[in-house]
Amino acid sequence: MAIRRILTIDNAADLGVLKQVSKPVDAVDDGVRALMDDMLETMYDAPGIGLAAVQIGDLRRVVVMDLGDGPPPADVDPAADGEEVRVPNPRFFVNPEVLWASDETYCYEEGCLSIPEYFDEVERPARVRVAYLDREGQRIEEEIEGLYAVCFQHELDHLNGVLFIDHLSRLRRDRAMSKVRKTMRLREDA
Template sequence: MSLRRILTVDKPADLQVLKQVCAPVAAIDEDVKTLAADMLETMYDAPGIGLAAIQIGDLRRVVVMDVGDGEPDDASEDAEPARNPMVFVNPEILWASDELSTYEEGCLSIPDYFDEVKRPARVRVAWLDLYGQRQEREADGLFATCIQHEIDHLNGVLFIDHLSRLRRDRAMTKVKKVMRAKEAA
């Protein structure tokens, strides 16, 4: 496993990649499994709860997530939830509720910027696991928000694309400023 560089919207070449539509994975082989392992390591290191392959410059339809569904490793109040890594190959939304929910979203490709986004409150998602088995799950809450966010990435859509033009422009300005400060430090 190895850490990969996460593409960010402040770099024009990165943004050009992030706006592309990813290709389906034809076969789940060792290369795809290595990609998923690298993505999980990169996501945890960032730290984040979801990562699409395109965010590390790989244009295949692969997503990793960990929304912390696991129980804490010990009973103490500040215990971290147990890791519950999930890998989604060729994920697709089969159904979305008419009911909407609003979550404050962030993105590893849009560092240090968070904003509220309305999305369907519940979705049914299908994907292949790393054994090539088709899986389906109905999701709500953080899981539903996160999987929609990551599938958007696979389709060249960023969460800020769901915002008004004014809020999207503010986000880009803030991210560029933050990234310049980080590079100068």
């Protein structure tokens, strides 16, 4: 496993890659699983909760996600110290798609590893029925909602060359670009 560089919107070449539509995966094989392992390690290192392959420059329709919503181990009392226990629950999606979306919407303040330190509210369908191949290549269909649905749709957008700021007004999108450029300059100077 390896930590890969995450492409960011302040770099014109990176932005050009991020705006491309990713290609379907023919089969989930060891090469795709190795890519998913690298993506997961990269996402945890960043840290983030979702990552599309295009964000590390690979134009295959692959996404990893971990919302920390796994079942707590039997020997851990999740309410012992009053803090929520975040239990790893890595998920893997190959060729993900939305089959159906609810008319009901949900607003969530989204962020993105390719748009560092910028967050804004995006309105998306509250529930979606999705299909994808899992880590073993098995087709899964499920109806999802809440943060899981938001993250799935956010990452699927990446595979289609769409960034979450593309859902914002031009003014808010320009503000995001400006803030990210400033953030990245400060990182370089540090």
